[in-house]
Amino acid sequence: MEFPHTFNRTQDRPHYLEAVLKSEIRVSIEQAFEQRGHYAETYESKYIDNGAIFDMMAHSIVTHGLNT
Numbered sequence: 001m002e003f004p005h006t007f008n009r010t011q012d013r014p015h016y017l018e019a020v021l022k023s024e025i026r027v028s029i030e031q032a033f034e035q036r037g038h039y040a041e042t043y044e045s046k047y048i049d050n051g052a053i054f055d056m057m058a059h060s061i062v063t064h065g066l067n068t
Contacts (some may be wrong), residue, residue: 004027006065007021007062007065007066011066017060017066018062019039022058022059022062025057025058025062026057026058026062029054029058030048030054033047
């Protein structure tokens with residue numbers, strides 16, 4: 001997925017950004033961790049729980065994408 005183009009097309013749709021795009025970004029982050037062999041992190045609650053590290057990372061990406 002090309003996130004920069006998606007941010008430009010959907011910046012006026014906050015529900016989509018929060019509910020859909022953020023979830024897609026989170027999945028991409030988890031896959032990147034697995035591809036790099038960081039399997040343990042993808043099962044630890046400090047990474048995967050709501051509001052945990054993966055959520056914060058996805059939120060940061062969405063926020064940064066809207067500000068560029």
